[in-house]
Amino acid sequence: MIEASLRPCRGGPRLEISGELDISAHDYVRDCLNACSALSETIEVDLSRVTFIDVGGLRPFADAARAGRTLVLVSASMAVADCLSGTRLQTLFQRPMT
Secondary structure (H helix, E strand, O other): OOOEEEEEEEEEEEEEEEEEEEEHHHHHHHHHHHHHOOOOEEEEEEEEEEEEOOOHHHHHHHHHHHOOOEEEEEEEOOOHHHHHHHOHHHHHHHHOOO
C-alpha cells in the first residue's frame, strides 16, 4: 500500500510518500507530482518512509524530471538510497541546500 501527502514548505510543495513504490503505484505518484507541479516547478520529495522501491517506482520521478520539474530529495529510506545507487539515477534529484 502507498500513501502520499502534500504540504507547503519554504522551497515549494513537499510530497511525502510512504509504503511500497513499484509499477502499480505509477499513476498515483504521477498524479501527486502533477498536483505539486501546479503549485511550483520545484518539488521537495520525502521518501524516508518508503519500504520498497524498484525501477518502476522511480519512473514517475524520471518523467517529472524530464518534463523540467526540479525534484529535491529531502529524505530517503535505505531502500530508496539503495535503488537510486543501484540504478545510478541519483541525478533525478537535487540535494537540499543547507
